[in-house]
Structures are given as structure tokens and as C-alpha cells.
Amino acid sequence: MKDLMMDTPLLITSLMEHAERNFPTREIVSVSSDNPNFRYTYKEAFTRTRQLANALNSLGISLGDHVGTLAWNDHRHFELYYAISCSGAVCHTVNPRLFPEQLVYIINHAEDQVIFCDPMFVPILENIQDQLTTTKHFIVLTSEEQMPESSLPGLLCYETLLAQETSDFDWPDLDERTPCSMCYTSGTTGNPKGVLYHHRSTILHTYAQAMPDVFGVSASDCILPIVPMFHVNAWGSIYVGPMTGTKIVLPGAKMGDGETLQHLIETEAITVSMGVPTVWLNLLAYLNESGKSVPTLKRLYVGGAACPSTVITEMKDKYDVDVHVAWGMTEMSPLGTVNMFKPGMEHLEGEELLEAKLKAGRGVYGVEMKITDDENNELPWDGVAFGSLKVKGPWVLSDYYKAEPGTTLEDDGWFETGDVATIDKMGFMAITDRTKDVIKSGGEWISSIDLENTATDHPKVAESAVIGVYHPQWTERPLLLVQLKEGEESSKEEILAWYEGKVAKWSIPDDVVFVDTLPHTATGKIQKFELRQEYKDYKLPEVDV
Numbered sequence: 001m002k003d004l005m006m007d008t009p010l011l012i013t014s015l016m017e018h019a020e021r022n023f024p025t026r027e028i029v030s031v032s033s034d035n036p037n038f039r040y041t042y043k044e045a046f047t048r049t050r051q052l053a054n055a056l057n058s059l060g061i062s063l064g065d066h067v068g069t070l071a072w073n074d075h076r077h078f079e080l081y082y083a084i085s086c087s088g089a090v091c092h093t094v095n096p097r098l099f100p101e102q103l104v105y106i107i108n109h110a111e112d113q114v115i116f117c118d119p120m121f122v123p124i125l126e127n128i129q130d131q132l133t134t135t136k137h138f139i140v141l142t143s144e145e146q147m148p149e150s151s152l153p154g155l156l157c158y159e160t161l162l163a164q165e166t167s168d169f170d171w172p173d174l175d176e177r178t179p180c181s182m183c184y185t186s187g188t189t190g191n192p193k194g195v196l197y198h199h200r201s202t203i204l205h206t207y208a209q210a211m212p213d214v215f216g217v218s219a220s221d222c223i224l225p226i227v228p229m230f231h232v233n234a235w236g237s238i239y240v241g242p243m244t245g246t247k248i249v250l251p252g253a254k255m256g257d258g259e260t261l262q263h264l265i266e267t268e269a270i271t272v273s274m275g276v277p278t279v280w281l282n283l284l285a286y287l288n289e290s291g292k293s294v295p296t297l298k299r300l301y302v303g304g305a306a307c308p309s310t311v312i313t314e315m316k317d318k319y320d321v322d323v324h325v326a327w328g329m330t331e332m333s334p335l336g337t338v339n340m341f342k343p344g345m346e347h348l349e350g351e352e353l354l355e356a357k358l359k360a361g362r363g364v365y366g367v368e369m370k371i372t373d374d375e376n377n378e379l380p381w382d383g384v385a386f387g388s389l390k391v392k393g394p395w396v397l398s399d400y401y402k403a404e405p406g407t408t409l410e411d412d413g414w415f416e417t418g419d420v421a422t423i424d425k426m427g428f429m430a431i432t433d434r435t436k437d438v439i440k441s442g443g444e445w446i447s448s449i450d451l452e453n454t455a456t457d458h459p460k461v462a463e464s465a466v467i468g469v470y471h472p473q474w475t476e477r478p479l480l481l482v483q484l485k486e487g488e489e490s491s492k493e494e495i496l497a498w499y500e501g502k503v504a505k506w507s508i509p510d511d512v513v514f515v516d517t518l519p520h521t522a523t524g525k526i527q528k529f530e531l532r533q534e535y536k537d538y539k540l541p542e543v544d545v
């Protein structure tokens, strides 16, 4: 018998139409390059989105074409997300922090036909323009008055393009598996790899994001996405807004700055925000030194890297904000797990409570997880056994863009995340390391993340990295690299003494090197590969392990 339900495709277009009809007056506030306090409604945003769709048409963009963006979180980038995807093209968000050779590689690899960029990124494009093989137009996201002088050929102004178009546009009926957006991973070795999302995966991911134990936002909330729109669709927040009717505040170029964040949270009455750990450390530092507060803020989500415990404890104790760790990756759109407590965890307090809160959280419906040993045997969910973390689900990639088909997943259809993890009885996953970063000392594995978290808890330490260095007896032993907070002084003895009683004695680093800065990837992760290269011949002192 034929099924008897409507076959409605899951399209991003429906988010736009839903918001326009149900939340026409809900606001989008944006800090853009030419206006630090731009505000309009969903209705106005999607009216401009239709003008933009006409402009894309005039630029010759058609179904399946790739359109690049190099932009911060603001209202014009928001319009691009919807206009490009809903007209059947692919919105390729490019990370402006990549090295020039990586930018050239990904823009050419994605075959971007046009690129929209913030004025401050024009020099980056000028620098690489003669190596771009497919890009025909560059459009600056500003008004005619603010257009920069530039040597870019075919340079156009965004506002002028829009002004030439009407707001009548019939969105095409697309298949739900039409690609809508793409993002390249910031791999620390080799070329970045492209992940191509489609409308269906994006809508399913958005439903999941909106659930109560995930972002849990409603039409009464106001969100501040501090995760960049150039990295994994700002964790899906740009789609959750129109689905649920939340007010969205887009913080622009200074989004990592504590003062800017506090100001936006206070003036716009932000209730929920999401970002990487560094952002919350910056906000905390500003709050502590200015004496200001964030009274409307209820919840923060932190992901992308391990969360320092001070973010959780200080945010709660001093500012009454709940911090939830989340885990995911570019290949997963990115949502995988969120740390939301379940009944049966109410009794936790003190160290036990903090330990539970620091875990990456439990799998969201839609993502299956397992951990395996080197022979692909599934390991128990006992919170002790750790192994390679693998995932499956409708918003997990099946292959990288232009990779040889069938080469990305394991034979049994699981995607190996490259993370090493434990999963406890309650289903809470904790990342212990990246597969490549784990330190193999004798037969034992030492988690570099645990050692880094302990170092970062030291009041004088700003940031730290732990890498494995060759050792004749143990194969590898941990070396700790420390960047101290400004004006602080310390010694190897002081830092190593800090570890006593906090981690197993045999896993305490053998040595400490004080550095001025640590190298970061374009998405803010520490470049361990570079550090391993730099310290590959490092001679560790004789230590009793």
C-alpha cells in the first residue's frame, strides 16, 4: 500500500516562510561594518533576502553554483545564508583566518563563482586574486559610501546590487537533498576537506538544535551566536532563530571581545549564547575587572575545545549563568552531544558535580555513538574504557567533497571522528583526546586534554598545550608548554607541584617550557602538529615515572 502522508520536502526555504508569517516583527540586531547598531525584523530581513536572490540571478548564479562568503556574523551574512541556499545554490562560508594558500586551495576546490566579503577582508582577496581560477565577481558587504578602494576586478557593492532588484521572487521547488552550504575543516595537516550539507540534513539538525535539552530556545528568547558564521553555520543557530522565533543578535567583527559581549548581553537582553571557551574566558575577565554583570543571561553553550573548569564555576557562582558543554564537528553539522543533566544526577555536588559538568554530554537524538578499541570491538559505557569515538546519523557526512566515493566511512557505515572518548553509564561522553594527540607512555595512554585542563586551572596560566616527546624507555612522555597570564612569573617546580594529587603521578609532565604564545589553527585550536615538529628533538630530563 502507498504511504498516506504528505511528501513535503525539508527545505531551508520553509524556515524563512515560517518566520515571515509567524514572527514578522521579531528582531534581528546586527553589528555590521558600517553600522554598530543595525536592527530590523524577520519580515524585513526576508524581503531583502528575495532582493538578494534576484541579484544572485543577475550575477548569473544558478542551481548548484557555489557562492563564497568571507564575513563576520551580521545581518548581510544572514541574508546570504538564506538567499543562496534557497535559490538552489551552495553557500560556501570561507574562514578568513586561514592562511592565503589554504584560502586559494578551498576557493578553487569549491569552485566559488562569486565571493561576498566584508570590507576588512578585501585586502586578503586582493592578495590572492590572481590565483583564483573560478571567481568572476567580488561583492563588498557594505553601502556605496563605504566602498573601499581596491584592485579587485569586477568589484561590486552589496547595497547597490540589492537596490536594483525587486522583492518579488519565487523560491524554486527543490529536492530536499539539494546541497545548500559547505564548510571546510581546518585540518592541521594536509589540505582542508570540504563538507557539503544539504537542505534535509540542515532542517533535521535544526529540529534537534531547538529541542529543550539542546539549545532549548523559544520565541521569548534572545540568542547571541558568538560562534562564527564562517564555521559550521554558527552551530546551526542561524536556522534555529527563524524556526523558533527567537530574537537574534549578530555581534560582528569584535565578537571575541569581553566588553562588546557584555554590552550586547545587557542592552539586548540576551538569554542564551554559544561560543568557544576563549570567548567565555574573555567575557569572564571583563566582568571580573569591570564589576559589570549579565543579569538576563540564563545559559551558555561551550564547545569546539575542552572547557576550562573556571568557565563553569565562575559563571555559575558569580553571575548565576549555567554553562553547558557541547561537542560536535564540521563533519556533523556540527551537533553531537550536549551536557544536560538527567534525573538521577541531582545529588551531585562539589568535585563530582564539576567533573560531570565538564563532560561533553549525552548524544542528541539523531546521532548514534560508540567507542571502539583498535580491533573495532565496541567498548563498554562504564566511564572508564576509552577508545575511538564513532558516529552515525542523518546530519553526519557520508563523504568529503570531491573525495573518492566510499572512502570516508568505515565498512560498517560509521564515521570515525578522530576523537578518543569514554562514555559513562548515564550515556555521558567525555573527550579524552584527539587520536593523534594522545600520549603513549609505555603501554598506557595519557590524555593531553586532562593535563592541559589541570595546567589552565592554575591561577597564573593563560593557556597550555601538552605534547608527547620521544623517550628512550617509555616511547613518549608528556611535555607541557605554558603561556603565563600577563605580568605573571612562575617556575617549572611551581607548575609541576600543582599537578600533585590532581592527576596520576606517572602522567605528570616530565618537563615544562614557558612560551610567549602558542600557535593556533584558523578555528582557534592549538596547532599540536606544529608544536610536535618544533619540539621533536627536545631532550627530556631524567625523571622517575
Ligand code: AMP
Residues within 6 Å of the ligand: 185, 186, 232, 302, 303, 304, 305, 306, 307, 325, 326, 327, 328, 329, 330, 331, 334, 360, 417, 418, 419, 431, 434, 523
Ligand atoms: P571542528 O570540526 O573544527 O569544529 O572541530 C571538531 C573537533 O573539535 C572535535 O573533533 C573535537 O576534537 C574538538 N571538540 C569539539 N567540541 C569539543 C569539546 N566539547 N571538548 C573537547 N573537544 C571538542
